[in-house]
Structures are given as structure tokens and as C-alpha cells.
Amino acid sequence: MNSTGERSLHLIDIENLTGSPSPSREGVRWYQLAYEALHIGPVDQVVVACSHRAAPNVRFGWQGGRHLWRSGKNGADLALLAVIEKERVAECFNSVILASGDGIFADAIARLGEQEVDVTVVSRPESLSRSLRMAASHHILFPYPPIELDMLGTPA
Template sequence: MTVEDAAEARRLISRALRLSSAEQVIIGIGPTALLAAGLCWPGSRLVMGSGQDGADLALLDVLSSERVEERFDEVVVVSGDGIFSEAVAALGAHGIDVTVVALAGSCSKRLRLAAGRTLFLDPAAAYLEGVA
């Protein structure tokens, strides 16, 4: 991941979610993208995992071991990976409003069903909007 890639991801996600500086952002990241993500998401918490699903597993650890359901009313998971389905369903069962944000056409059906709301990003449309 380049700094430009990380900056574009932040722009798309921030625009879609209307993020404010008060939001707590936790990013699961692999070691090769750590610097780019850190530069483009100042103030965020980076949790790193290596290997296959390493970043996903690092985020799942946060969701399962840090009492998220006791501390937050809303959680947004930016991933289309089905590995998050059980954690998202568990949060929803605790009354947490869970939104999944994924690239259009890249979201697991199980994850969509587990989430209270799903928002799809279309990078091509977002890029065209930025040109106007």
C-alpha cells in the first residue's frame, strides 16, 4: 500500500461516513502498509497482524477482548470479509448499531446479513464526483 492508496481510502471512508475528529478509528493493518496508514490516519490506533488474515485477526481481537459492547453504541466495520460475521452478529445481539462498509461487489453475504446496515463504496464514482 502506498501513501496515495491510504490517503484515497481515508478520503472515501471519511466522505461516506462523515467522520469527525471525535471518532475513534482503529485500523487493522499488515506490516508492509503500517507506515502509509499511520501517515494518512493521524490519531488513529493501528493494530498490526502478519500473515494471511493477520490484520483481520488483529481487529477481531479488539472486538472480542476490549469490551466494545460496553463502551460504544455504534460500531462501523470497514471490510467485506466474512471473517467478521460472528463478531458483528454478537455486537448486534448486545444492542450495538453495527454498520458494515465495503467496496461494491466485495461484501460477504453472511456479513451483510449480520450487520444492521451495509454501505457500499464505489471508488470510481467517488473519483468522478471529486473531478466535478
């Protein structure tokens, strides 16, 4: 268990976190290492979602965890929302950490809060929607990758 004895679910919208619909493998790896600095406990679950176009770089860039692919508008968002809505998250986890700034998650995050799940949103500053920030218990603004990664296809 992690240091507080709780079990957390980490939901990662990697395209939103990197700020790119086509993040590079190196960029995805950098974001995984930076995200893991937030502390992922040994019994925590990690779910990483993206579109089918980003899937190869995400699959090989983000090592471990469960990977979901969904195409179309808001594909990654809808895949993560399906986890929240269909997998009894409030019964199985003490906390949820959502790595996305998209407002589409606000209602689902608010419902988790009503079920006494502690929710933290991790987002780049410019992509954190007001409604999601208000729905979550906490938010963490995420860093940008080093300039070398910017040249490899991950925008700053």
C-alpha cells in the first residue's frame, strides 16, 4: 500500500497531459517519469488513454499500466469516463487522480466527490478547465518537458 494505506486510481489522458494529439514516444516517457514523481503506490492502478493514432508511441512510451485506445472526438476522454462510470470506482478506490484538464470530466468527478472519493486533477496550467478545477478536491499544475523533447514532437 502507499504511505497512507489507501488505494488510488490514476486516470491519464496522455494527449491532454502532453498537449499533443500525437506525442512522441520520448515525450510520453518523460511525462510518465514526471508523473510517477507524484507517487504511485504499489497497489494503485494506472489507466492511460489515447486515440488509436497515438497508441504506438503511448504504448511503448508509457511502460506498465492499463492502456485504452478510442478513436473519434474526445476518444481518450470517453474511454476514461467509461472506467469511472462502469467499474465501481467509488467502491474500489479511496482516491482518483485524473491527469487531464478537460471539462468533460467535471460531472463525473463531482459525482465521485459526492461518494467521498478524494479527487485530484493533474493538468497543464493552460488546459485546466474552470469546471473541472471546481469539481475536484485538489489540483496540481504539471511541468513542461525539457527543450530537447520539444524538438522530438512534444510541444511545450
